[in-house]
Amino acid sequence: MERNCVGLVTPRKFTFGNEKDPLVLESGRSLPSVTIVYETYGEPNEDKSNAILICHALSGDHHAAGYHDPHHSHMGWWDAMIGPKKAFDTEKYWVICSNIIGGCKGSTGPGSINPAKAKPYGLDFPLVTIGDMVKCQRHLIDHLGIEKLYSIAGGSMGGFQVMEWALRYPARVGSAICIASCAGLSTQAIAFNTVGRSAITRDPQWRQGNYNHKGPETGLAIARMVGHITYLSQILLDSKFGRKLQSADRLRYNFSTEFAIESYLNHKGSAFTERFDANSYLFITRAMDYFDIKRSYGSLKKAFAKVTSRFLFVSYSTDWLFPTGQSLEMVRALLSNGKNVSFIEIDSPYGHDAFLVEGEKLTRILTGFLKGAGRAKS
Amino acid sequence: MERNCVGLVTPRKFTFGNEKDPLVLESGRSLPSVTIVYETYGEPNEDKSNAILICHALSGDHHAAGYHDPHHSHMGWWDAMIGPKKAFDTEKYWVICSNIIGGCKGSTGPGSINPAKAKPYGLDFPLVTIGDMVKCQRHLIDHLGIEKLYSIAGGSMGGFQVMEWALRYPARVGSAICIASCAGLSTQAIAFNTVGRSAITRDPQWRQGNYNHKGPETGLAIARMVGHITYLSQILLDSKFGRKLQSADRLRYNFSTEFAIESYLNHKGSAFTERFDANSYLFITRAMDYFDIKRSYGSLKKAFAKVTSRFLFVSYSTDWLFPTGQSLEMVRALLSNGKNVSFIEIDSPYGHDAFLVEGEKLTRILTGFLKGAGRAKS
Incomplete structure (x- = not known):
């Protein structure tokens, strides 16, 4: 068993919406009812001001830390980062990770039953965007009674959600950690x-x-x-x-x-x-293709005019899918708006996967940033 | 119609081998009879010392210049480079291009009829290597009565054949032009x-x-x-x-x-x-994967110990499939053997495709090199 593991965890479900009050999506279509599967690690403090939301990437899910059975056969995808005395220290923070809408791990998605047809949606499922994913997470955060997230973090498509949170709900994001990500996929991606x-x-x-x-x-x-x-x-x-x-x-x-x-x-x-x-x-993948902060806001500079979070961007030297230049573009736009932003490029041979496998280097950086985020707040 | 075009060309066929004298392949298997389709542009001089062999890449073929019908609907893949007053100047050189064995444009390949079964070979066709392709080209060059090629040139997999010629038949290659190529595919490729x-x-x-x-x-x-x-x-x-x-x-x-x-x-x-x-x-693609000068000869240094051709390597600044470093590796091994080698990296945004589309830049370099190759010889 791994040291400092959060141990056995059980996913939970949260359902919201109904025929009269459906979830209206960015496309204009709507879903009558949405279920979100999530896990939490650590405990909330009294005013729930220690919550950190973790956003997963394309093939990730809500199971970010610990294990689901006593044999530890299925460890969370970011267990190296989440747990007692780890980067997302569960002795201090209340860490939450939810499966995105459109996914296939329990949240509402194309494999869910379409109530109108009593069979799986398949292609009848409406196209969802990163904004829609984040809107669902906001419903969950409301449900959990969290007024403002202490921080939000994610790599790759998880970083898209981080940025979308900071843009849509600036008052609810204390600090934002965007790892190996970008403001919109490159043509090659x-x-x-x-x-x-x-x-x-x-x-x-x-x-x-x-x-x-x-x-x-x-x-x-x-x-x-x-x-x-x-x-x-x-x-x-x-x-x-x-x-x-x-x-x-x-x-x-x-x-x-x-x-x-x-x-x-x-x-x-x-x-x-x-x-x-x-x-x-x-x-x-379609939601990833569609994500485009410049298109949505006119430019990065305009997009970041009203954000209030403290930002950290992390990129990796050999990541050619989300190269460092794409992070720097966001850093520059934030700086030109006079925002509080930190940036580091981690030297790593692991390419884009580095955010999942280079736990030690990332831990040093996140630990410092999260401490600072606390100081800045007090 | 393009200026300085070689005009209407007609592919020719050359067949060699028989049951008693088959083509023995690198794998140990053999083909009783092999047909090679080829085209020529320009005319041989008296002693046929002005022949240049052009080697095509994965999806190329023998149709390198000119057109097959009066409507010019199907121009050769390197027409920008081959013709009167072009880089491979057909007023000076006798230019030959043949379709590789294993291909699907007329040379013997998996779509040819297997005489043993009276139906197409399919997967019964023996695996061929770059060495086997070059061996067939040597039969063609013998057939055409060429003792020594003035030069041989190719890009990408064409460059593999260029290097294989220089290594297998050093006495028959005056100069070798290896473009956007390498001594063995990278893991990523x-x-x-x-x-x-x-x-x-x-x-x-x-x-x-x-x-x-x-x-x-x-x-x-x-x-x-x-x-x-x-x-x-x-x-x-x-x-x-x-x-x-x-x-x-x-x-x-x-x-x-x-x-x-x-x-x-x-x-x-x-x-x-x-x-x-x-x-x-x-x-x-399997033949490409297998090509590996280091494996075949122990090291690049050993491989190039006995070559006698003059070499030119060309790489392109944004080619990430066959990056410049791979050309330089061969350049260094040749230099360490005291061989005559030139190298240039062409600045181009076109990536690997640059060798097919950046005709003007390449023409300047090849024209100079081919002239020099002549001088060195006389």
Whole structure:
């Protein structure tokens, strides 16, 4: 068992909305009722002013820390960061993580039952945006009786939610931690998402989104394989796999799995189909493509004119999917508005995945920032 | 009609080998008879000492210059470089380009009839290597009565063939021009090839390679989409497409083609299935993965100990699939062997595709090098 682990945790559900008071989405469409699955770690203080919201990325979920069964078989995705004496210190903070709307881990999404048709929504599910995800989180935060979040943090698409919170609800965000993220995907990132979605929607098993048990596993696996390449740096791939052969010391001159990198990608692709839903992959990557602070507000400078949170941006030196320049663009726009913003580029070979695997370096930075955020407030 | 075009050209065929004297491949397997399709531009001089062999890349073919019909509907892939007064000046040089073995444009490949079974080879076709491709080219060069090539040139996988020629047949290569290439694919490049091949072989239409008319079009299109992203730089994608919407000025909140980059990739993927064979894509990308000068010779230094050609390496500043460092690695190994080698990195926003589209910059460099190659020889 890991030291300083929050231990056994149980996900909870929160449902809001009804036919008369539905959740109205950015697209104009609405959902009569929405369920959000979430977990909490640590305890609220008296006035609930110690709450930190953690926002997950594309393939993450609400299970950010601890484990769900005594065998610890399924540790939270950011367990290195959340727990007693960790960066998000559960002896001080009340840490909350919820599964996004559109996801496939218990929150309302395309796999949920469409009450109008008594079968899963599939493609009838309305397109959701990062703003819609954040709106749902705000309902949850209201429900939990939290007036103002001490902090909010997330990496990659989690960073999109962090920025959306700071922009939509400035009075409710004490400080914002945006890691390995950006104000809008690059063309290249949209291009890779396009390939992933094409692989899914052209898989005959997809059936226009109306698959039952066996979904478009091939398409989803291909999408994940492409994704994985973009999450890792060239340096890491070279040093971890290089041109190593998988199971022989000589070439076999056939199409079996020859190189170690082939085996790795095949494994990652297949494993993903066991734990993720293809339609959710479509909806979430589309939400990522749509996220665009410049389009929504006219410019970054205009967007950040009214934010009040203290900001921390973290990028990673070898992250080519969300390169440092994209964080710096937001930092500059905040500075030009005279806002309180910190920035650091962490030197790491891990590429975009660094925010998930380089716990120690990130811990040093977040610990300092969160302490400072407390001082600034008092 | 383009100025200085070689005009109407007709592909020719050359067949060699028989049951008693087959082509023995690097794998140990053999092909009883091999046909190579090729084109020539310009005329041989008296002693045929002015021949330049052009080697094509993954999706290229023997049709490098001119056109096949009076409507000029299908110009050669390197027409900007080959013709009267162009870099490969057909008033001076006799330029030859042949389709590789394993290809799908007329040379023997997986789509050819397997004489043992009287049906297309499919996966029964033996795996071919870059060395095997070059061996076939050598048969062609013998057949054409060329003792020594004045020069040999190619980009990307064409550069692999250039290096293989210089290593296998040093006495027959006057000078070697290796563009946007490397001594062995990076892990990341193998990874992208793995995704492409997986998309093809997991497409139900692939049928273990035994498809008839309608092949694995989805898989091949996905493979090409992934490829296209890697051929272009982030800078070019940002400036050419950015986050531009395809046909509306507002988001449509659905899964139709929304961004211009989506439309571009979908088009490129579909168009490729009209002109390329899925099995050939498998065989050629595998040959690319296998190419590894270090593995074959122990080290680059050892490999280049006995080469005698004059070398020119060209790389492109934004090519992240075959980055400049990979060319420099070969340059250094040649220099440490005291060989005659030139190198230039061309500043270009076009990424790997630059070798196909940045004709003017490349022309200036090649013209000088080819003149110098002549002087050095006399």
